[in-house]
Amino acid sequence: MADKIPPPTDQLAAVPLDNAGASSSTVHKPWSPSRTRIRSILGRPDGGAGLASQKVQISGWVKKGREQGKGKFAFLEVNDGSCAANLQVKVDASVSDLSKLVTTGTSLTIDGCLKIPPQGKATKQKIELSAEKVIDVGTVDQHGKTPYPIPKTKLTLEYLRDHTNFRARTTTMAAVTRIRHKICLAAHVFCDKHDICYIHTPIITTSDCEGAGEMFQVTTLINQSEKLEKNLVKNIELTEAEETLAKVEDRSKLKPGLLLPRKDGKIDYSQDFFARQAYLTVSGQLHAETYACSMGDVYTFGPTFRAEKSHTSRHLAEFWMVEVELAFAGVEEAMNCAEALVKDICKYLLEKCLDDMELMKNVDEACIDRLQMVALTSFERVTYTKAITLLEEAVAKGKKFENQVAWRLDLASDHERYLTEVLYKKPVIIYNYPKDIKAFYMRLNDDGETVAAFDVLVPKVGELIGGSQREERMDVLMERMEEKRLPIKEYEWYIDLRRHGTVKHSGFGLGLERMLLFATGMDNIRDVIPFPRYPGRADL
Numbered sequence: 001m002a003d004k005i006p007p008p009t010d011q012l013a014a015v016p017l018d019n020a021g022a023s024s025s026t027v028h029k030p031w032s033p034s035r036t037r038i039r040s041i042l043g044r045p046d047g048g049a050g051l052a053s054q055k056v057q058i059s060g061w062v063k064k065g066r067e068q069g070k071g072k073f074a075f076l077e078v079n080d081g082s083c084a085a086n087l088q089v090k091v092d093a094s095v096s097d098l099s100k101l102v103t104t105g106t107s108l109t110i111d112g113c114l115k116i117p118p119q120g121k122a123t124k125q126k127i128e129l130s131a132e133k134v135i136d137v138g139t140v141d142q143h144g145k146t147p148y149p150i151p152k153t154k155l156t157l158e159y160l161r162d163h164t165n166f167r168a169r170t171t172t173m174a175a176v177t178r179i180r181h182k183i184c185l186a187a188h189v190f191c192d193k194h195d196i197c198y199i200h201t202p203i204i205t206t207s208d209c210e211g212a213g214e215m216f217q218v219t220t221l222i223n224q225s226e227k228l229e230k231n232l233v234k235n236i237e238l239t240e241a242e243e244t245l246a247k248v249e250d251r252s253k254l255k256p257g258l259l260l261p262r263k264d265g266k267i268d269y270s271q272d273f274f275a276r277q278a279y280l281t282v283s284g285q286l287h288a289e290t291y292a293c294s295m296g297d298v299y300t301f302g303p304t305f306r307a308e309k310s311h312t313s314r315h316l317a318e319f320w321m322v323e324v325e326l327a328f329a330g331v332e333e334a335m336n337c338a339e340a341l342v343k344d345i346c347k348y349l350l351e352k353c354l355d356d357m358e359l360m361k362n363v364d365e366a367c368i369d370r371l372q373m374v375a376l377t378s379f380e381r382v383t384y385t386k387a388i389t390l391l392e393e394a395v396a397k398g399k400k401f402e403n404q405v406a407w408r409l410d411l412a413s414d415h416e417r418y419l420t421e422v423l424y425k426k427p428v429i430i431y432n433y434p435k436d437i438k439a440f441y442m443r444l445n446d447d448g449e450t451v452a453a454f455d456v457l458v459p460k461v462g463e464l465i466g467g468s469q470r471e472e473r474m475d476v477l478m479e480r481m482e483e484k485r486l487p488i489k490e491y492e493w494y495i496d497l498r499r500h501g502t503v504k505h506s507g508f509g510l511g512l513e514r515m516l517l518f519a520t521g522m523d524n525i526r527d528v529i530p531f532p533r534y535p536g537r538a539d540l
């Protein structure tokens with residue numbers, strides 16, 4: 001059993017308690033010197049009690065409000081997004097029109113004095129704000145055409161998905177978002193600590209890294225009327241296009257390269273713009289390799305896109321990946337690095353956002369234990385062939401899987417969960433996959449049948465990371481590309497890296513949203529990214 005990580009000392013109070021101002025011990029931002037974030041009050045180890053009698057200004061949104069004492073005063077629970085906790089604010093009717101303040105969703109800026117609430121009250125708060133002046137109020141339209149969609153009642157995650165413009169006002173989504181921020185930071189801190197240089201790979205590309213063809217095409221549109229003005233499309237007379245369009249019913253019979261206005265009056269001149277069809281990237285890996293093969297260890301971290309029509313709770317059309325590429329490194333070093341990265345992220349979350357992680361226990365009781373376990377336990381490493389044998393043994397003993405288990409078939413999510421949750425009860429790295437089910441760039445092993453690829457599987461989620469040693473031998477790489485029928489001409493720049501100063505190198509990609517599912521215990525990947533993109537959803 002893993003040792004427990006010692007409890008972090010800073011918890012919420014990741015901010016220094018004493019800032020430069022002699023008269024105040026709350027933290028002020030240089031660009032808004034009068035405003036205090038609620039985190040710097042409630043996040044102190046004393047819950048803010050030590051700040052009693054200090055004057056502060058806070059801004060935020062009302063989570064709950066109620067008038068009391070026959071309308072003589074109101075209690076508001078205000079949240080400003082800096083932490084999960086709400087600051088209780090007491091406002092007397094002499095200070096403001098209470099009826100304007102108590103509606104959930106109202107925004108406020110309030111000057112007041114921090115006070116210890118009377119003992120014996122139901123409130124757990126160690127401190128409350130007694131309002132002296134209400135400076136700004138943004139009221140909520142409750143009765144108009146589009147009433148405020150986030151009332152104080154409990155809302156389902158499905159409902160909130162249709163209100164992504166407001167869902168960060170819910171406690172859970174705000175906590176997930178802060179955890180997401182910390183995971184990103186943890187990845188950057190890890191890479192910086194290990195001298196791995198951050199590079200930016202392009203989002204628009206002509207190459208299909210995974211060779212799976214699941215790419216979104218980039219279409220470049222311009223209004224017909226702007227066409228001539230901007231001189232962007234020179235090779236065709238507009239009138240000719242219009243005439244042709246009127247005559248030809250079946251567009252596929254048109255002269256290739258002819259630029260025609262679409263039904264909405266726009267012209268697609270993509271081929272003209274990029275000289276060939278461009279796509280949204282599925283992975284920054286190939287471009288990251290070019291930098292690794294010049295600068296040593298690098299990483300890229302950005303959005304990637306898959307035009308997979310999958311409606312699962314683990315897939316998105318737009319997701320973020322941390323992709324590390326290590327030069328002069330074999331597959332084992334890449335596995336070591338991947339394991340160290342996951343562990344460091346877990347430790348970072350336990351140290352930097354334990355308050356939000358505590359809140360996530362409402363979603364998944366085990367989420368903190370899982371982070372602690374992963375932070376301290378070494379990952380199991382098992383070859384793909386052995387994993388198949390283990391799964392076959394389970395089947396022989398009566399275990400039912402949704403998907404077939406057989407050598408040369410990819411592992412499905414229920415196989416992955418069986419290995420991590422039932423058999424090993426910890427993360428498992430599966431390596432040496434059959435070459436036929438893996439991408440062209442993965443290094444062929446001596447057996448001629450498998451490639452030096454690996455996946456890191458974790459409990460709850462399954463595949464979190466995919467990586468491999470890259471094929472650095474030009475002849476083998478070209479053979480593999482031919483086998484997979486890839487248009488070699490389009491990858492010449494990639495092959496060049498093997499032609500000139502080729503080097504053993506390896507890398508991997510960690511799915512940010514999968515890491516979030518693992519950390520927070522959320523069930524659906526659509527709820528761990530601010531604006532999820534999936535089949536049927538690209539608005540809002």
Ligand SMILES: NC(=O)C[C@H](N)C(=O)O
Nearest residue numbers: 283285323466507508509
């Ligand atoms: N950088 C990586 O190794 C990730 C890999 N290209 C993938 O998309 O799975």
